[in-house]
Amino acid sequence: MRFRLDKNALIYGYMLSGSRKGVAISVDDLAEGISRDECSWLHFDYTHPDARAWIEQKSELEPVVIDALLSEETRPRATLLKGGVLLSLRGVNLTSGSNPEDMVAIRVWIDEKRVISTRKRPLLSAQDIVALIDANEGPETPGEFVATLANRLIARMQETIQETEDKVAEIEEAVLTAESYSLRSEIADLRRQAISLRRYLAPQREAMLQLQSDRMTLFSTDDHVRLRETTDHLIRYIEDLDSVRDRAAVTQEELVNRLSEQLNNRMYVLSIVAAIFLPLGFFTGLLGINVGGIPGAENPNSFMLFILFLVVIVSLQVWLFKVKRWF
Structure with a gap:
């Protein structure tokens, strides 16, 4: 067939x-x-x-x-x-x-x-x-x-x-x-x-x-x-x-x-910023509580003195970071 x-x-x-x-x-x-x-x-x-x-x-x-x-x-x-x-x-x-x-x-x-x-x-x-x-x-x-x-x-x-x-x-x-x-x-x-x-x-x-x-x-x-x-x-x-x-x-x-290096650098910068603002946040939060007896509440120059105090704190932090070689 x-x-x-x-x-x-x-x-x-x-x-x-x-x-x-x-x-x-x-x-x-x-x-x-x-x-x-x-x-x-x-x-x-x-x-x-x-x-x-x-x-x-x-x-x-x-x-x-x-x-x-x-x-x-x-x-x-x-x-x-x-x-x-x-x-x-x-x-x-x-x-x-x-x-x-x-x-x-x-x-x-x-x-x-x-x-x-x-x-x-x-x-x-x-x-x-x-x-x-x-x-x-x-x-x-x-x-x-x-x-x-x-x-x-x-x-x-x-x-x-x-x-x-x-x-x-x-x-x-x-x-x-x-x-x-x-x-x-x-x-x-x-x-x-x-x-x-x-x-x-x-x-x-x-x-x-x-x-x-x-x-x-x-x-x-x-x-x-x-x-x-x-x-x-x-x-x-x-x-x-x-x-x-x-x-x-x-x-x-x-x-x-x-x-990873880029990420670490960015995290490092954020950590430095957070470290700088951590004490500032503490002081502003402490003085912002709504109770009596806040120092300088009656003094018209208290705000400027407080700002100067914060600047000193930041300066001390920057000096300390440089001494420690953190940046």
Whole structure:
């Protein structure tokens, strides 16, 4: 029975090698069956029911591979299985209005003649490979496909990480010149972004290192060289994220110290004012009680004498504070 597949289930399909290199694969071609003599790439939206049905019923993959390709949650990894390699990689989310740390996952199975990948959200790195294929410069083997995909995923992280570093530098400068409490939330956002990115990139580094193992026979020497270069870039980006995280933490501590110092200075001034007016309030309150016998009540110069007395009290307080070096 011919398997019917909705056209939206298959995102991309191309022949990577042979006489039909660069030829697009349609859902009708899938229904008829694809020759295993030439290398092909099929890229599915795993949330589509028809895509799930085709992978489960027609892909001839092992159950563990099927589960991995259709899994909702996944962690970056590279696993050598019978007949091929199972990959799960992530790239930054560059969709407009989205958070870069909300990374997009792509799951890939490769064997000698097939590349089957799945995703939920659009991934620009997959579009890059399509552009290379259309320009007749695309990968011709599964190993070359993985090397190209990993390279594009890591390359697209550069701008995001550089923007994060620039923001940290701007905040570091602003902390030295500004007194804005809003900087605290900006630093917290940067630290959260750096931590989130690193949380996904660290296991991806391990996956990239596993791809360079001698056991991965699907990769040529050139593929291993490209994977090694890509891994070096990834490690550098992880180190940059560590630096961003540490710089943000130090900047946040400096900001908290400066804000605490400002608060302490203001509280100090208020304490001095309160200390000065404390005895004045005592004397004015004492002489303001409504009972008989208040000294100077009948003397017309009593008010001026009392003001002079208060001035003397304030002068003595100021002298005492200076002696004690309280200001």
